[in-house]
Structures are given as C-alpha cells and as structure tokens.
Amino acid sequence: MKTRTGRNRREMIVLGVIFAALFLLPLLNNNTFRLQQYEYIVAVTLVAIGLNIVVGYAGQLVLGPGGIFGIAGYAAAVFANDHPSDADLILLCLLGLVAASVAGLIIGAPALRVGGFYLGMATLAIAVIVPSVASVMNLTGASTGISLLSNLEFSPKLGGVGLYELCVGVLVIAAVWSWLLLHSRVGHRFQALANSEDLAASLGVIGFRTKLLAFVLSAWPAGVGAAIYVYTQQFFVPDSADPNLSIYVLAACIIGGVGSVLGPILGSLVVFGINEFLGGLAQWQDIVFGVLLAGFAILCPEGIVGLIDGTGTRTLTLPPALDPRRLLNTRRTAVDHGEVTPRRHRAPATTPVTLDAELAPSSRETPSLNVSRVSKTFGAVRAVDDVSLTVAPGTVHALIGSNGSGKTTVLNLISGFYRIDGGQITLGEARLDRMSAGRVAHLGIARTFQAPKLILRQTLLENVAGAASIQGGGHDLGSVLRTPAGIRAARHANEVARDALEETGLGDFAHELVARLPHGLRRLGEVARALAVSPSLLLLDEPAAGLTHSELESLDAVIRRAAARGTGVLLVEHNVPFVFRLAEEITVLHLGQVISTGTPEQIRGDDAVAEAFLGSQRELIGDVVPPPAGRISSVVKEAGRG
Amino acid sequence: MDRIVINAIIAGLAVGGVYGLIAIGYTVVYNGTRIFNLAQGTLFMLGVMLSYFCLDKEHWPQWLSIIVVLAGVAAVSLIEEAVIVRPFLKRRGEGIGWFIATLAFATIIQAIVIRLYGDHPPEPVPSPLPSSPIFIGFVHFTWQQVLTLGAFVAVCVLLFWFYKVTWVGQAMRATAADREVAMLRGIDVRRISQLAFLIAGLAAGIGGYVVAPIVFSDPSIGLNYAILGFIALALGGFGSMRGAIVGALGLGVVEQVYDVYGNASYETAVSVVLLIVVLLIRPTGVFGSLKAREV
Numbered sequence: 022m023k024t025r026t027g028r029n030r031r032e033m034i035v036l037g038v039i040f041a042a043l044f045l046l047p048l049l050n051n052n053t054f055r056l057q058q059y060e061y062i063v064a065v066t067l068v069a070i071g072l073n074i075v076v077g078y079a080g081q082l083v084l085g086p087g088g089i090f091g092i093a094g095y096a097a098a099v100f101a102n103d104h105p106s107d108a109d110l111i112l113l114c115l116l117g118l119v120a121a122s123v124a125g126l127i128i129g130a131p132a133l134r135v136g137g138f139y140l141g142m143a144t145l146a147i148a149v150i151v152p153s154v155a156s157v158m159n160l161t162g163a164s165t166g167i168s169l170l171s172n173l174e175f176s177p178k179l180g181g182v183g184l185y186e187l188c189v190g191v192l193v194i195a196a197v198w199s200w201l202l203l204h205s206r207v208g209h210r211f212q213a214l215a216n217s218e219d220l221a222a223s224l225g226v227i228g229f230r231t232k233l234l235a236f237v238l239s240a241w242p243a244g245v246g247a248a249i250y251v252y253t254q255q256f257f258v259p260d261s262a263d264p265n266l267s268i269y270v271l272a273a274c275i276i277g278g279v280g281s282v283l284g285p286i287l288g289s290l291v292v293f294g295i296n297e298f299l300g301g302l303a304q305w306q307d308i309v310f311g312v313l314l315a316g317f318a319i320l321c322p323e324g325i326v327g328l329i330d331g332t333g334t335r336t337l338t339l340p341p342a343l344d345p346r347r348l349l350n351t352r353r354t355a356v357d358h359g360e361v362t363p364r365r366h367r368a369p370a371t372t373p374v375t376l377d378a379e380l381a382p383s384s385r386e387t388p389s390l391n392v393s394r395v396s397k398t399f400g401a402v403r404a405v406d407d408v409s410l411t412v413a414p415g416t417v418h419a420l421i422g423s424n425g426s427g428k429t430t431v432l433n434l435i436s437g438f439y440r441i442d443g444g445q446i447t448l449g450e451a452r453l454d455r456m457s458a459g460r461v462a463h464l465g466i467a468r469t470f471q472a473p474k475l476i477l478r479q480t481l482l483e484n485v486a487g488a489a490s491i492q493g494g495g496h497d498l499g500s501v502l503r504t505p506a507g508i509r510a511a512r513h514a515n516e517v518a519r520d521a522l523e524e525t526g527l528g529d530f531a532h533e534l535v536a537r538l539p540h541g542l543r544r545l546g547e548v549a550r551a552l553a554v555s556p557s558l559l560l561l562d563e564p565a566a567g568l569t570h571s572e573l574e575s576l577d578a579v580i581r582r583a584a585a586r587g588t589g590v591l592l593v594e595h596n597v598p599f600v601f602r603l604a605e606e607i608t609v610l611h612l613g614q615v616i617s618t619g620t621p622e623q624i625r626g627d628d629a630v631a632e633a634f635l636g637s638q639r640e641l642i643g644d645v646v647p648p649p650a651g652r653i654s655s656v657v658k659e660a661g662r663g
Numbered sequence: 664m665d666r667i668v669i670n671a672i673i674a675g676l677a678v679g680g681v682y683g684l685i686a687i688g689y690t691v692v693y694n695g696t697r698i699f700n701l702a703q704g705t706l707f708m709l710g711v712m713l714s715y716f717c718l719d720k721e722h723w724p725q726w727l728s729i730i731v732v733l734a735g736v737a738a739v740s741l742i743e744e745a746v747i748v749r750p751f752l753k754r755r756g757e758g759i760g761w762f763i764a765t766l767a768f769a770t771i772i773q774a775i776v777i778r779l780y781g782d783h784p785p786e787p788v789p790s791p792l793p794s795s796p797i798f799i800g801f802v803h804f805t806w807q808q809v810l811t812l813g814a815f816v817a818v819c820v821l822l823f824w825f826y827k828v829t830w831v832g833q834a835m836r837a838t839a840a841d842r843e844v845a846m847l848r849g850i851d852v853r854r855i856s857q858l859a860f861l862i863a864g865l866a867a868g869i870g871g872y873v874v875a876p877i878v879f880s881d882p883s884i885g886l887n888y889a890i891l892g893f894i895a896l897a898l899g900g901f902g903s904m905r906g907a908i909v910g911a912l913g914l915g916v917v918e919q920v921y922d923v924y925g926n927a928s929y930e931t932a933v934s935v936v937l938l939i940v941v942l943l944i945r946p947t948g949v950f951g952s953l954k955a956r957e958v
Contacts, residue, residue: 082759084766131942135897138699138762142893143938149890150932157928264886268770275763307774315767318760319750 028330032283036196039286043189047182056185060253062293063188065266067246069273069285070195071239076271077280078203079235080215081133082141085148086270088128089121089240091262094247095155096120098167098257105175110187113248121244122237129236133229148267152259166258169251177252188249192286195242198501200282202238205500205507206514209487211235212476215280220474223436224491224554225462265307269296272314278324280478287325323478387414387557387587388449390435395444395454397430404430406613407444412558412589417580419592419600422610428593429471431610432560435591436468437461448558462492467556469547471563475535481546482531485553486518492554493517514553521553522546524582526575541568548579558589565596577603601625666801671919677808679915680815684870685892686899686907687818688863693902694839695859698748698761702769704889706864708882710736710871712776715788715880725791733868740864743768744857752856769885776882790876807877814873818866819908826904831858839902887931894938900948909949 046059072086097117101108132143155161162168169175179187202208210231213221218228251257269292277288292310317324390412397405405427412418420428433439435446437458446453453461475484490500495510522531525545535543548564564576573596580603584590594600600607601621609617609630617627624630688703713735717728747768751761792806826832838845838855846852878884891914899910914934921933941948 076759080759082762084762128939131939131946134942134946139897139942141759141762142699142701142890142897143942145886146890146894146935146938149886150935154929154932157926268766271763271766304778308771308778311767311771311774314770315747315764318764318767319747322760 031329032281032326036283036286039290040189040193040196043192044186047185051182053181056181057253058297060185060188060249062290062297063185063192064246064250064253065270065293066192066273066286066289067195067242067249068266069270069277069289070199071242071246072270073239073274073279073285074199074202074211074242075235075239076274077284078208078215079211079232081136081232081235082138083144083236083239084141084271085144085146085264085267086239086243087262087264087267088144088147088151089124089243090247090250090266091148091151091155092124093117093121093240093244094251094257094261095151095161095167097248097251098169099160101169101175101251102167102172105169105172108175108252110177110179110184110248110252113252114191114245115248117244117246117248117251118241119244121240121247125237125240126233129233133232133236136232145264145267148262149264152262152264155262156259162258164259166256166261168258169255175255177255179252184253188253191245191249195245196282196286199242201501201503203282205497206490206493206495206510207234207497207501209491212479212487213491216476217474219438219458219470222438222458223462223468223470223474224488225459226491227457227459268314269293269310272310274324275317275322276313276324278326278328280323281326284324284326291325387589389413390558390589390591391445391447392431392435393444393446395431395434395446396442397427397434397439398442404613405434408608408610408613408615409444410608410615410618412591414557414589415584415587416605417584417590417592417603419594419604419607420610421594421597421600421607425612426610427613428610429562430613432468432562432591432593435461436466436560465555465557466560467551467554467558468560469544469551469562469564471566473540473543473547475543475546475550477536478534480532480534481522481527481538481542481549482515482518484535484546485521485550486515488550489517489521489553490514517555518549518553521549524552525549525579526572541572544568545572545575548576552579552583556588558591559583561590561592561594563594564592565594565599573599667923668920669802670804671923672916673802673804674808675916675919676912677804677811677915678919679895679912680812681870681874681888682891682895682914683815683908683911684818684866685888686895686911687822687904688866689892689896690902690904690907691822691835691866692859692863695835696748696752696856697842698751698765700743700748700860700863701762701765701889702743702772702885703863703867704887704892705769705772705885706736706740706867707871707888707892708885709739709772709776710868711788711875711878711884712780712871712880712882713868714872714875715786718789718875719786719880729872732872733865736868736871737861737864739772740860740867741857744860748856748860749853752853769889773882773885780880780882785879785881787879788875792876811873814869815911818869819904822862822904835859891931891934894934896948897938898941898948900950903950906948906950913949 043059043063047056068086068090071089072083075081075083094117097113097120100116101113128144128147132140155166156164177184203212210221210224210226213224213226214228214231214235221228221231247257250261254261270289273288273292274285275288276292277286278284295309296306321327323330392411393409395405395408396403408427408431410418410420410431420431422428430439434441435453437453437456437460441454444454448464448466451464453464453466456464475481476487479487490511493510493514495507496504498504499507500510501507519528519531522528525548527542527545527549530538530542535546538546544564544567548561551559551561561580565573568576577599580590580592592600592604601624604621607617607619607621607624608615609624609627617624617630619627685703685707688706689699692698692700692703710732713732714728717723717731718725723731743765747764748761751764790807792810794805796803796805797809826836834845834850835855835858837848838850838852842852845855892911895911895914896907897910898914899906899908914937917937918930918934922930925933
C-alpha cells in the first residue's frame with residue numbers, strides 16, 4: 022500500500038492542518054469585519070467544493086457555479102426577509118440546498134442533453150443572467166438587492182466567533198462528504214465517466230442520469246454556501262452572484278487541483294484569500310488570476326495538489342522493476358531457453374482455488390448469446406453483413422479475420438455501443454439489440470477495449486475495485502454514508518478485485534498507478550477489470566496484442582478458468598496460434614461476412630479460409646509453441662490484406 | 664402585420680448580424696481545430712474598444728481606423744492561437760483544459776482592456792454614417808443597421824467563396840471533416856489552425872468596428888456576446904455555416920420582436936430560455952447533425 026495510501030494520508034494531513042488553522046483564525050483577529058470576511062471565504066469555498074464534484078470527479082464541463090449560488094442565495098435572502106423571525110442558519114441552509122437542487126435539475130437536464138462545451142456555455146449563460154434578471158425583478162429587490170441589515174425584525178441568534186466556528190464546521194462536513202462521495206460507488210461511477218464515456222457504459226453506468234446526479238450533487242454545497250453567505254453578510258445583491266465569482270471559483274478549483282478533495286479547498290483559500298486580503302493587488306488581480314488559470318490549465322492540469330504529489334507532471338518514469346527492457350529480456354530468455362514458467366508474474370497455477378467461488382458468475386443463470394443475421398452499415402460500407410454466431414456458456418468462441426473485417430464492430434453491436442441495422446442479438450430471452458450499452462452491461466456482459474481504458478491516475482487495484490463496486494450489489498446511499506452494508510459491499514469489491522488481479526498475474530502491481538504501467542500489463546488489467554464484475558459473458562477485444570510470452574500464458578490460463586466457471590467468452594484476436602489453442606469454436610469474418618464457422622480442426626482444413634484469409638501461411642496454424650505475438654499477427658494481417 | 668413588428672424584424676436582422684459574426688468565428692475555429700474558443704466575444708469587445716480608441720481618442724480617419732482595428736484584433740487572436748491553443752493541439756483529447764484556457768485568455772484580455780480604459784462610463788463612438796433613418800413606405804431603418812447586416816452578408820459570401828473555391832479553404836474543410844486523414848494528405852494542420860484564428864479574429868474585428876457606434880465603449884460586454892453568439896449557434900445547429908447564419912438571424916429577430924411586447928431588461932434571459940427550450944426539444948438545433956460531444 023505505498024503509492025496511493027501515502028498520497029491519501031498526505032492529503033488528510035494537509036486538510037487537517039488547514040481546518041485547524043481555520044478554527045484558530047479568530048485568535049488572530051476577531052473583530053466583526055474580519056470575521057465576516059472569513060465567513061465569506063468559507064461560503065465561496067463551499068461553492069468550489071461543489072464545482073469540483075461535477076468538474077473534477079465526473080469530468081463534466083461546468084463553468085458557471087455562480088448561477089446556482091445566486092438562485093439559492095436569493096431564495097434564502099427573500100425567505101429571511103419575509104420571515105425574519107423564523108430564519109435561523111439551519112433552516113436557511115436547508116432552503117438553500119433545496120433551491121440549489123431544483124435549479125440544478127432544471128438547468129442540468131437540458132444542458133446535459135448535448136454535454137461537452139454546451140454544458141459549459143449553458144451554465145455560464147445562467148451565471149450571467151441570474152444577477153442581470155435579479156437586478157430588474159422586484160421580488161429580488163431589483164438593483165439594490167435584499168438587505169437584511171435594514172430589516173429590523175431580522176436578528177440572528179448567532180454571531181461573532183461562535184457563528185464563524187459553526188461555518189467552519191459546515192465546511193468540514195462538506196469536505197468529509199466530498200471525500201466519502203469520491204470513495205463510494207457513486208464516486209467510482211463519476212470517475213469512470215470522467216475517464217471515458219465508453220468505459221462507463223461498459224460498466225453499466227447510464228451516462229445522462231449519472232451526469233445529472235453529479236450536477237445536482239455539485240449544487241448542494243453551493244446552496245449551503247449561499248445560505249451561509251446570506252446569514253453572515255446579511256444581504257444578497259446582484260453583485261453577490263457576479264459572473265466573475267464563477268470564474269474565480271473555477272480558477273480556485275483548477276489552481277488547487279481538480280479531482281482531489283483537497284484541491285478546491287486549497288485553491289479557494291489561495292484565490293479568495295488574495296482577493297480579500299491583498300488590496301494592493303486589486304488592479305492587477307484579474308490579470309494575475311487569468312494568467313494563473315491559463316498556466317495551470319495548460320501546464321499542470323492537476324493543480325497545486327498535483328505539483329506536490331509529482332503526479333501533475335506528465336513525465337511518467339517507470340520504476341526500475343517495470344523497465345520495459347527487463348520485461349523484454351524476460352521474454353527473450355523464456356523463448357531462448359524454452360522456459361515456460363513466467364519469471365515476473367505469478368504463475369496462474371499457484372493461485373488459490375478459492376478464487377473460483379468469488380469470481381463465478383453470480384447466481385445469474387448463464388444463457389447463451391445468440392447473434393443472428395446481424396448487419397451494420399456505415400455510410401456506404403457494409404461493415405457487418407448477415408453475421409450469425411452463438412456463444413454457449415462455459416465455452417470460448419473466437420472471432421478472427423483480417424483488419425477491417427468487422428470483428429470489433431460485432432463486439433460493439435453486442436455490447437450496445439452501435440445500433441444494428443438488421444437481424445437480432447439475444448442473451449437468453451433478452452433482446453440486447455434494443456438496449457443501451459449501460460443496460461447490456463447490467464445483464465452481466467463485460468468487455469475489454471482494444472486501447473485499454475483504465476483510469477491512469479488510479480492504481481490498478483482502485484480501477485478494478487471501482488468497477489466491481491459499480492457493478493456489485495449495495496445501495497448508493499449506504500456506500501456514501503458507510504453503513505455496515507455499504508462497508509461490506511466495498512470490502513467485497515476490494516476482495517473480488519484483488520482476486521481478479523491475482524488471477525491475471527497482476528497481484529504484484531495492484532498498488533501501482535496505471536500511468537506507470539507498461540502497455541502489456543494495462544491490457545491484462547483490462548481483462549482483470551472485466552473479470553471482477555463476475556460476468557456471465559466476457560467480450561475480449563484483442564487482449565493478446567503486444568503481450569509478452571509470460572503474459573500470454575497468464576491470459577490463456579485466465580480465459581480457460583473463466584470458461585470453466587461457466588462464463589461464455591467471445592474472443593476477438595489476431596494472434597492465430599493463441600486462438601487455435603484456446604477456442605472451442607471459431608468464426609472467421611472476411612469483409613463483414615462469415616466465411617466459415619467450426620472447431621479449430623474444421624477451420625484448419627477449410628480451403629475458403631486458407632484462400633481468403635491465411636494465404637500461404639497455413640503452416641503457422643499448426644504451431645504449438647506461440648511465437649512472439651507481433652510477428653504472427655503481422656503475418657496474418659499481411660495475408661489478410663493480400 | 665403590425666408595422667412595429669416589421670420594423671422590429673428588420674432591427675432583429677441587424678442585431679442578428681452581430682451575433683452571426685461571433686457565431687461564424689466560433690464555427691471557423693471549431694472546424695479548423697475542434698476547439699470552442701470562448702474568447703470570441705472578448706475579441707469582439709476588443710474590436711469595439713479599438714474603434715473607440717482610434718475614432719474617439721485619436722480622431723484617426725475611418726480608413727486608418729478600420730485597418731488598425733482589424734489588424735489589432737487579428738493579432739490578438741493569433742497570439743491566443745500560439746499561446747493557448749497550440750499546446751492543446753499537440754496533445755489531443757486531454758480533458759477540459761483547453762476550454763478553461765480560452766476562458767482564462769478572455770479574462771486576461773478583458774482585464775487588460777479595463778485597466779487601459781480606466782474606470783469611467785461607456786462613451787459613444789463616432790459613426791461615419793448619417794444618423795437620419797431611411798423610410799421606405801411605413802418601414803424605417805437606420806444606415807447603421809444596413810451597415811451591420813451588410814457586413815455580415817459580405818463576410819458570409821466571402822467565406823463561402825473561400826471554402827468552396829480556394830485550395831486553402833478546401834483544405835480547411837477537409838480538416839474539419841477528418842483531421843487525421845487531412846494530415847495524411849499532407850495538409851499542415853497547424854497552419855490551418857492559425858488561419859482559422861486569423862479569420863475568426865477578422866470577423867470579430869469587423870463586428871466590433873461596425874457595431875461600436877451602437878454599443879459604446881463598454882469593456883465588459885465580451886462575455887455577454889460570447890454567450891449570445893453561442894446561443895445563436897445552438898439554435899441553428901453547431902458546426903455548419905448555414906446553422907450559424909440562420910440561428911444568429913433568428914435569435915436577433917426573436918429578441919427584437921420580444922422587446923416590442925415585453926420588458927427589454929429580460930432580453931438576454933429570454934435568449935437563455937430559448938436555448939433551454941431548444942436543447943429540450945431538438946438538442947442538435949435546427950440544422951444540426953453534429954454531435955458536439957468531443958471535448
């Protein structure tokens with residue numbers, strides 16, 4: 022547990038120091054004016070914590086947190102002005118939270134339909150019109166805003182240092198909540214989405230719903246911050262939600278480091294601290310912040326936190342043990358000396374047998390996959406033409422063919438990434454071709470991607486455990502609040518992930534950041550992630566490409582064991598000897614059509630296959646010891662092109 | 664139809680022309696670089712402020728002022744390309760940094776302009792045109808409106824010609840269609856990116872110069888126009904010139920017709936509501952087919 026835990030602990034310590042300093046701040050200076058300034062900083066720091074949830078955790082481009090802040094602030098101020106005797110801090114906070122949630126839903130739902138920079142521009146537009154509309158509406162006090170100071174009936178029960186400490190208490194709660202959220206299955210969903218929408222969909226995450234959840238959750242701290250602003254500053258005017266606020270909060274998140282719990286808090290204290298306490302800078306302030314914002318966005322996307330950690334810099338040096346040259350040497354020795362026992366990776370045979378129970382398809386009965394007469398056209402290209410195949414539970418079915426023959430397209434059709442143009446795809450009774458990718462994943466269909474889609478800034482274990490927790494049982498709320506059931510589910514996900522890593526021979530690298538791993542290990546990591554969700558059907562997209570000899574051995578064993586547990590495996594692969602050793606049944610695609618189906622022996626004897634696909638290199642199929650993957654696949658590719 | 668409404672429609676087309684010049688800037692840059700340049704509104708503001716500087720402060724003649732304004736805005740646009748955008752073009756597909764970087768650039772430019780302008784209210788910018796309105800029957804409009812719409816139409820025609828006829832324009836279209844294939848074909852994508860920012864800068868400069876007499880010297884208008892230009896695009900459909908033109912003119916007309924019946928203070932709010940409604944009903948806009956998802 023070195024890399025990641027050390028990082029977490031450091032983050033906790035810095036947060037602890039910051040909060041302690043904030044609690045002790047009144048010792049320095051406790052006149053009313055200063056306290057109000059501190060309370061203002063607490064309020065906007067809450068907004069930054071919120072923005073980080075949607076931008077940092079879920080990777081959605083929101084630029085206008087000030088819009089929600091403004092709406093919630095006016096809601097709280099109008100209420101406090103109309104019901105001055107009822108307006109205590111807790112009620113206002115609740116009101117702010119509700120107003121922010123409602124506004125979040127109304128703004129988020131349309132803006133997220135397109136997503137991307139549409140979301141950024143739409144939220145920015147809201148941030149611009151909230152103060153401009155408020156400055157002409159009578160309800161919000163028009164251009165003079167709402168002043169609770171001039172409302173003689175409004176007499177806050179709290180004040181002075183006590184109020185300030187309470188505000189800091191709220192900030193601590195928000196930070197803890199943000200941490201719990203990040204490390205829950207909800208947070209895992211967000212991070213999968215931030216990393217790649219395809220990855221998230223393959224794990225059963227419904228994109229729109231998850232983005233909207235992130236957006237609404239990000240509104241919560243902003244709403245509470247707005248209520249604290251109203252209660253402590255005792256006014257809310259159009260300038261309180263100036264569009265510049267949005268840009269400062271965004272700057273705070275980016276400068277501090279988006280995606281971590283600490284980053285936005287640190288950044289907010291820096292940005293708003295300078296804003297409030299360095300008056301001399303005022304005239305240069307926007308220029309300085311602009312330059313800092315651009316500089317961090319371009320040069321150091323992980324902010325100050327990333328700088329401290331050293332993960333912000335892009336140079337990913339491999340630790341000596343992972344030097345690719347050494348892995349290369351390992352392979353050469355293995356081939357040269359005819360050695361079969363892999364050196365660096367745990368031999369699959371030594372893995373404990375108890376694994377089987379953990380990774381077996383969970384109590385779902387395992388039906389067959391049926392692809393029947395499926396077609397898919399892209400423009401004028403008929404990429405998949407009348408393809409049928411069946412994958413029975415517990416068998417390995419391989420799909421081979423030259424580049425562009427439609428193998429991956431078939432995989433994408435099955436897993437719901439593309440819509441079919443004709444035919445049908447079923448798993449038992451379920452019509453997969455009518456489902457979105459997320460729904461398909463819910464049926465226990467796991468897939469890997471040709472280009473590994475692991476989250477680079479997480480460890481291998483975090484990646485796999487995250488997937489397991491997203492797909493595993495348990496309740497979202499329980500997971501965030503760490504109820505006993507939630508903790509059990511998290512622990513179980515961790516165990517399953519560990520087992521999956523052990524089984525793929527990656528146990529030694531569990532705590533290594535993915536960014537530091539060489540390509541072959543990432544590819545195996547993809548397989549481990551797919552296994553960790555106990556799939557009933559496993560779709561593997563060229564898992565063997567670029568693997569070393571020993572890694573190939575691991576992969577071979579892993580696939581065999583998955584099949585032995587009853588999982589159906591559909592294997593798309595260029596490494597022909599690997600396929601012929603492993604598969605019970607092989608389907609050969611050529612230009613989108615099935616030219617042959619059968620057992621390896623039948624395919625071996627099929628003249629059409631030899632003619633169209635393998636050319637004069639037929640003798641290679643007979644190889645028992647797999648030659649290096651690169652060579653054979655390039656031979657096959659060339660044959661396919663010819 | 665009521666004559667007030669007809670006059671509002673004419674005024675709307677002129678206002679739409681302004682949005683259109685910004686929307687075209689977005690489109691040209693996006694097609695050339697796959698980047699949505701948030702600073703487009705700020706470049707427009709720069710055009711307005713430079714016009715104010717040349718015409719009101721320095722009393723330079725119109726022809727010299729036009730050259731200075733266009734050169735100035737185009738230069739800043741090219742600086743943005745070099746400093747902000749190029750680092751992101753080198754490493755493709757990395758998160759949301761580029762978007763924030765263009766916002767940061769807009770903030771910097773605006774802060775510098777405010778600093779140079781000083782803290783005083785907006786001032787009028789002298790117009791070369793007669794201020795008396797033109798009457799045709801009961802319809803009336805101003806020379807200023809003719810100039811605005813004329814400038815927009817001229818820019819559109821020039822761009823269509825450029826894209827369709829010239830070799831460079833065709834290369835830009837190829838880049839827009841498929842960046843990788845364009846590169847394989849030997850198109851220098853970096854030059855295309857510079858060219859896109861040059862064209863967008865010129866469009867913003869023309870817009871700023873033409874509208875300066877109406878909007879006055881207000882250095883804070885950048886963000887507003889950035890948003891209105893975006894709404895125009897979202898209405899018309901992102902990525903196509905046709906969408907940008909129709910969306911911009913449509914938005915201008917809706918806005919001006921609304922002003923006849925409603926409270927003009929809510930003008931921008933109405934545009935935003937329109938945006939939300941369109942996103943709910945037809946997220947890709949009227950002519951849109953393009954998924955604006957690759958960030």
